[in-house]
Amino acid sequence: GLEDAELQRLVALLLAAREVDVHGAVQEAVVERNALVRNAPHFVKPLPTTIPIHKTFSGILTAPFRLLFTHGRGKPRERGALLIKVGLTMYDTFSRDGGSVPRHTFHGRKASRERFPDLDDRFAYTATYYDASMHDPERLALDVLRDGQQEGAARSANYVSAVGANGKAVTLRDEVSGEEFDFTAKVIVNTSGPWTDLTNIALGAPTRFMGGTKGSHIVLENDELLAATRGNEIFFEASDGRIVLIYPLKGRVMVGTTDIDADPSKPVVCTDDEISYFFDLIAQVFPRIAVTREQIVYTFSGIRPLPRHDDVAPGFVSRDYRVEKGDLAGTPVLSLVGGKWTTFRALSEHVANDALALLGRRRTQSTANLAIGGGAGYPKDAATRARWIDAHRGAHEAAFADRMLERYGTYAAELLAALPVAQHPLEHAPAYSSEEIAFLAEREEVVTLMDLLLRRTSVAFVGGMTPETLVEIADAAAPALGWDAERTRAEVEAATANLRDAHRVDLGHAGVAALAH
Numbered sequence: 001g002l003e004d005a006e007l008q009r010l011v012a013l014l015l016a017a018r019e020v021d022v023h024g025a026v027q028e029a030v031v032e033r034n035a036l037v038r039n040a041p042h043f044v045k046p047l048p049t050t051i052p053i054h055k056t057f058s059g060i061l062t063a064p065f066r067l068l069f070t071h072g073r074g075k076p077r078e079r080g081a082l083l084i085k086v087g088l089t090m091y092d093t094f095s096r097d098g099g100s101v102p103r104h105t106f107h108g109r110k111a112s113r114e115r116f117p118d119l120d121d122r123f124a125y126t127a128t129y130y131d132a133s134m135h136d137p138e139r140l141a142l143d144v145l146r147d148g149q150q151e152g153a154a155r156s157a158n159y160v161s162a163v164g165a166n167g168k169a170v171t172l173r174d175e176v177s178g179e180e181f182d183f184t185a186k187v188i189v190n191t192s193g194p195w196t197d198l199t200n201i202a203l204g205a206p207t208r209f210m211g212g213t214k215g216s217h218i219v220l221e222n223d224e225l226l227a228a229t230r231g232n233e234i235f236f237e238a239s240d241g242r243i244v245l246i247y248p249l250k251g252r253v254m255v256g257t258t259d260i261d262a263d264p265s266k267p268v269v270c271t272d273d274e275i276s277y278f279f280d281l282i283a284q285v286f287p288r289i290a291v292t293r294e295q296i297v298y299t300f301s302g303i304r305p306l307p308r309h310d311d312v313a314p315g316f317v318s319r320d321y322r323v324e325k326g327d328l329a330g331t332p333v334l335s336l337v338g339g340k341w342t343t344f345r346a347l348s349e350h351v352a353n354d355a356l357a358l359l360g361r362r363r364t365q366s367t368a369n370l371a372i373g374g375g376a377g378y379p380k381d382a383a384t385r386a387r388w389i390d391a392h393r394g395a396h397e398a399a400f401a402d403r404m405l406e407r408y409g410t411y412a413a414e415l416l417a418a419l420p421v422a423q424h425p426l427e428h429a430p431a432y433s434s435e436e437i438a439f440l441a442e443r444e445e446v447v448t449l450m451d452l453l454l455r456r457t458s459v460a461f462v463g464g465m466t467p468e469t470l471v472e473i474a475d476a477a478a479p480a481l482g483w484d485a486e487r488t489r490a491e492v493e494a495a496t497a498n499l500r501d502a503h504r505v506d507l508g509h510a511g512v513a514a515l516a517h
């Protein structure tokens with residue numbers, strides 16, 4: 001193999017020859033990812049990511065490096081172990097955050113076999129580098145929102161849509177009551193993701209900024225597959241350019257994703273074809289592990305808020321972002337185009353700076369090094385963790401306090417103070433108590449049962465729900481939300497239908513529900 005010094009020289013040569021192109025957006029993403037590991041350590045953790053590779057010289061060009069090095073330049077090109085090694089050496093130089101993220105490691109056939117005994121024997125190499133996992137993005141969003149509200153000046157309203165314009169006012173609709181009302185502002189910011197154009201159309205100022213692509217995931221309960229990943233995200237690109245990500249998460253294996261042009265005016269769902277695609281690729285990576293449709297406990301599908309991309313293939317569309325300026329009867333309208341979770345802080349800073357400039361005001365606080373929500377004061381090692389637990393557990397068992405700290409970060413202090421010591425674990429979702437559900441319902445702007453199942457807890461993600469799970473959680477939340485028996489029943493019915501139609505969950509049965517037509 002090449003020595004590191006030789007590799008550095010090769011990298012310099014390739015850079016000079018513009019054979020590789022480190023895209024600015026990639027550098028920003030790496031900086032932001034490392035900042036998230038520091039600022040939100042409760043929800044963003046370093047994640048070893050392993051690429052299995054077939055060949056030395058041609059072979060596989062994996063997705064992360066496709067984004068790094070061939071950004072937007074036509075169809076997938078195959079590259080082998082040597083170039084991946086070069087790529088990882090470069091990646092190390094700008095991604096390691098002063099050494100806090102480990103260097104990549106590269107292994108030949110024998111060592112790869114030892115590290116990942118279930119991998120297909122055809123793989124000649126494995127390369128492992130560090131990315132980061134964001135295991136609870138919905139809860140991270142809640143943390144950001146809560147931080148903003150605690151600043152005093154910020155307000156938010158859930159389930160309210162911009163549906164039209166009345167002069168310079170935006171017409172808003174309360175999606176629960178159906179009530180509509182006008183709202184004026186000095187600056188309007190449209191951050192409705194893949195729906196940004198549809199929102200601008202509703203405001204009477206049509207735009208054609210967006211070209212979102214659909215991506216689906218399945219969640220499998222398969223302990224053998226889970227063990228086979230050895231805690232790594234496995235990132236594999238087949239020689240025909242198809243990609244699969246096999247990802248251990250919450251005791252399950254998440255498998256994704258696809259990249260298909262999508263119409264944001266229509267709902268998206270994980271299709272049978274997508275499931276076959278995932279199964280085919282899992283079999284190429286771990287051929288000796290049996291994976292069946294009965295093991296699918298949850299599926300989800302979303303639309304990436306990508307910019308319009310006309311002739312560029314979906315997988316090559318930039319994950320970068322920009323802010324477009326429009327106008328509603330004299331009021332500036334800023335539309336966010338693009339972006340991704342990793343860079344959300346940087347793009348929010350960008351949008352906020354643009355809005356501040358329009359308001360003639362100045363930023364008073366940088367968010368670059370600001371801890372997020374339950375990441376503030378999050379203990380970094382075992383001794384500090386034990387001290388935090390001792391200081392905040394009150395009369396609760398240390399093990400319970402530890403679980404809450406893991407689940408919520410230091411925001412757990414509020415739960416530990418509010419929850420009684422004697423709680424009632426849910427019979428049909430034993431990871432939660434009815435008191436914890438009531439706490440979330442009361443404090444976290446919950447409007448529907450689906451909010452609790454998908455966006456406040458991991459109950460839907462880990463699967464195994466029955467009709468009784470829904471009834472039990474709805475009953476636990478009802479007093480805090482003022483739901484009477486009829487509303488509670490309606491919530492259970494709506495959630496049952498939504499889980500079936502959008503997530504293919506057949507409550508109480510193994511495997512996926514048939515697609516609605």
Ligand SMILES: Cc1cc2nc3c(=O)[nH]c(=O)nc-3n(C[C@H](O)[C@H](O)[C@H](O)COP(=O)(O)OP(=O)(O)OC[C@H]3O[C@@H](n4cnc5c(N)ncnc54)[C@H](O)[C@@H]3O)c2cc1C
Pocket residue numbers: 160161162163191192193194195198199202214215216257258301302303304305338339340341342343
């Ligand atoms: C399959 C898939 C995989 C992804 N993988 C990654 C990844 O690995 N890393 C990464 O960083 N990012 C990833 N992303 C991208 C990331 O999820 C998105 O960039 C991010 O969620 C966008 O956030 P947003 O707030 O801009 O938009 P969204 O989260 O889409 O939110 C837009 C909101 O606007 C609301 N809305 C729509 N219309 C209106 C209206 N008229 N009035 C009011 N509200 C409205 C919607 O209800 C929605 O809540 C992935 C996305 C998908 C789909």
